[in-house]
Amino acid sequence: MTESPTADTSASEQLSYRLRKWLLQQGTSTAGANQHQRIAESDWDILIILDACRLDTCRNAVDWPVQEVTTPASCTPDWLAAAEDRNLFAGKTVLTANPQYKKFEFEADSLEHFWQSHWDERRQTVLPEPILERVTEHVSRDAPPVIAHLQQPHWPYVARIEDEWELAYPDLGPWTDGDEEIAGMQVAMARGKIDVERAYNAYRASVRSIWRTLLPAIESWVADSHTVVVTADHGEVFGRFTEARMYEHPCKVGIRPLTAVPWVEFTSSQPETVDNGTVKDRLEALGYAE
Numbered sequence: 608m609t610e611s612p613t614a615d616t617s618a619s620e621q622l623s624y625r626l627r628k629w630l631l632q633q634g635t636s637t638a639g640a641n642q643h644q645r646i647a648e649s650d651w652d653i654l655i656i657l658d659a660c661r662l663d664t665c666r667n668a669v670d671w672p673v674q675e676v677t678t679p680a681s682c683t684p685d686w687l688a689a690a691e692d693r694n695l696f697a698g699k700t701v702l703t704a705n706p707q708y709k710k711f712e713f714e715a716d717s718l719e720h721f722w723q724s725h726w727d728e729r730r731q732t733v734l735p736e737p738i739l740e741r742v743t744e745h746v747s748r749d750a751p752p753v754i755a756h757l758q759q760p761h762w763p764y765v766a767r768i769e770d771e772w773e774l775a776y777p778d779l780g781p782w783t784d785g786d787e788e789i790a791g792m793q794v795a796m797a798r799g800k801i802d803v804e805r806a807y808n809a810y811r812a813s814v815r816s817i818w819r820t821l822l823p824a825i826e827s828w829v830a831d832s833h834t835v836v837v838t839a840d841h842g843e844v845f846g847r848f849t850e851a852r853m854y855e856h857p858c859k860v861g862i863r864p865l866t867a868v869p870w871v872e873f874t875s876s877q878p879e880t881v882d883n884g885t886v887k888d889r890l891e892a893l894g895y896a897e
Contacts, residue, residue, distance in 0.1 A: 619787065619794040628857050635861035640679035642838060642868065643693050649872075652833040653742060654754045655821065657869075658683065658705060658761035659856055660814060660839035665869040668815045674870040678841050681865035682858040683707045686840040700751050702741055704733035704758035716751045722758075727772075730765055731779055733758045734772055735817060739824045746833055756840070760813035762792050762855070764806065767816040775809035776801075796846060796854035803854075807845045825873050832875050839868040 620628075646654065657665075666673045680686035684707050690696060696715040701708070706722045725737045735757045745753045759765065766775040782789040782800035795801045825835050842865040844850035850864045 619784075619789050619791065619798070621798065624797045624852075627852060628860065631851055631853065631862065632857075632859040637677065637679045637681070637861045637866050640677045640689075640866070642676040642678045642870070643689060643695055645676055645870065646695060646836075646838070647693065649836060650834060651836045651872075652746060652752050653828055653835045654699075654752065655835065655837040656754065656756040657817060657837065657839040658756065658758050659841060659843040660760055660817075660869060661842040661864060662867045662869050663864075664760075664811055664814045665818075665839075665871075668811070668818050669869075669871065671871060671873075674872075675867050676838060676870040678839070678866050678868045680858070681841050681860045681862075682856050683840050684710070685858050687711050696754060698751055700745055700753040701756070702738050702745075702753065703756040704735075704738060705756050708756070715754075730772060730774060731763050732761075732765060734765075735759055735820050739820070743824065743827065746828060746831065757817065759817040760810055760843070764809040764813040765816070766809070766812035767819060772816075775812045776806050793855035793857060803845050810843060810845075829873050829875050834875075835873040837869065837871040837873075841865050842868060 662673070662675055678686060679689040683705055687707055688711070691711050691713060694714060696713045696718075699715050701713065701715045701718045702721060703718070704721045704725075706720070708718065708720065719741070721733050721738050721741075725733050727734055738755050738757060742753055742755050763779055764775045765772045767773075778801070780790060780792070780795060780800075782795045784798055784800065789795050789798065789800055792801065796803055796806065821837065825837075828835050841856050843856055844853045844862070844864050846852050846854050851860070851862050853860060853862070853865075856865055
């Protein structure tokens with residue numbers, strides 16, 4: 608049960624925002640979510656989970672058919688709880704940059720926590736390259752399917768400048784409002800401590816950058832006859848009217864910008880509906896293949 612809006616769930620949340628969120632939690636749902644069923648029923652070798660990747664931003668960043676699926680959650684803890692209930696990771700190798708995985712018991716073939724071994728202190732995140740390299744090592748053997756949960760484009764929003772990752776929005780807080788310290792991004796946005804438009808532009812740069820990093824790896828995997836699926840656990844919102852004036856990705860808020868996520872498939876032989884033919888042809892058109 609969702610706590611009442613007067614419950615002190617976050618001392619920093621203004622009552623009007625907390626009430627609006629509570630009403631959405633009561634009045635929206637993720638009924639009809641099809642993402643986990645599709646993950647379970649699809650024949651893939653590599654599943655890439657992007658964290659907090661909006662469908663529309665993904666479509667603008669990728670010159671490739673991007674389908675829509677509905678996630679069962681609007682935040683990672685609820686997404687993982689649904690995955691645990693469905694036993695979605697059974698028999699899979701799981702590589703994760705997200706510390707939320709530590710809170711669950713998955714019947715995975717193996718589970719590796721990259722947030723423990725590859726935390727980047729300056730950027731306050733886990734960069735994707737070590738995980739992608741481990742995926743390549745894994746699929747070079749006759750091994751179970753692999754799931755890689757990357758941290759991007761989740762906050763802190765990082766972007767690649769040439770071959771270097773930098774903070775696209777440099778102010779990581781904590782923020783203050785009078786004598787009060789605000790630690791959370793959602794509250795900082797709602798209280799005007801983060802420039803939302805600058806943050807949104809930084810987020811878009813993060814989405815473009817993670818795809819720029821992913822595509823060469825995908826080309827290599829597909830060249831070795833592996834099927835790759837890229838999707839996301841949930842979306843991200845920036846306080847717009849069409850986003851119910853919510854920020855970041857509050858749990859149990861079933862609005863479309865949070866629950867409509869991308870589903871992108873790469874195979875060695877694409878269906879006839881894909882113009883430009885092979886994966887290599889399309890990647891060359893994007894400038895990612897030699």
